Amino acid sequence: MSVNARDRKLEDWYHEVSAGTIKLPRFQRHEAWDRNRIASLMQTVISNLPLGITLVLNVGDEEQFISRYLATAPETNAQVREHLLDGQQRLTAMWRVLNNNYERETYYVYLDEFDDYDGDEERDDKTIYCRNRWRTKGGEQRPLWCDQPAGCFKRGLFPASLLRPG
Structure with missing residues (x-):
């Protein structure tokens, strides 16, 4: 049924x-x-x-x-x-x-009013922002700012995983 x-x-x-x-x-x-x-x-x-x-x-x-x-x-x-x-x-x-478990990308909610960074591409008209990720030969995931709350917040980005129920 x-x-x-x-x-x-x-x-x-x-x-x-x-x-x-x-x-x-x-x-x-x-x-x-x-x-x-x-x-x-x-x-x-x-x-x-x-x-x-x-x-x-x-x-x-x-x-x-x-x-x-x-x-x-x-x-x-x-x-x-x-x-x-x-x-x-x-x-x-x-x-x-x-659950933020895509290997090569991380998704964020973008809030323009918190964006205080001029070094990235424009994110205007994007409420959901996807950032490509890669690993160095040593296994470190880049860009590093993606895993640093201050780096995300400066760009007006909040991990979409914060929307997770519970």
């Missing part, structure tokens, strides 16, 4: 992924969204707009499909209650941004 889950709140989705009670049927493709689509989704989140229709399948006592966890979600071994049939790209992007 399919259920339209469009009225769930972001914190409900977040909790389901965190608890491991919602998983993907194995036939679902892996994450595929680029940074522009992810930033657009997060703009929708901070604007408190609907994220779009999501479809889940209630599992009941036994999973009908072999399943897997969303990318980077904890493997809890909890009883699966639902399979995510539609909305995987949105839910995965939201999960990863709120």
Whole structure:
């Protein structure tokens, strides 16, 4: 039996992924969204707009499909209650941004009134800002300011992970 889950709140989705009670049927493709689509989704989140229709399948006592966890979600071994049939790209992007666990990018909320830095590219008209990251040969993640609250604040940037429920 399919259920339209469009009225769930972001914190409900977040909790389901965190608890491991919602998983993907194995036939679902892996994450595929680029940074522009992810930033657009997060703009929708901070604007408190609907994220779009999501479809889940209630599992009941036994999973009908072999399943897997969303990318980077904890493997809890909890009883699966639902399979995510539609909305995987949105839910995965939201999960990863709120946990700041993309390897090559970090997402921020940009507030122009706090921007006091002239050394970066313009961020006008961007509420969600994505910064590319890279590692040095020694394993250090760059740019360094991305992990320093004072460096972020000077640029008017606040880690999107601060929006994480709970």
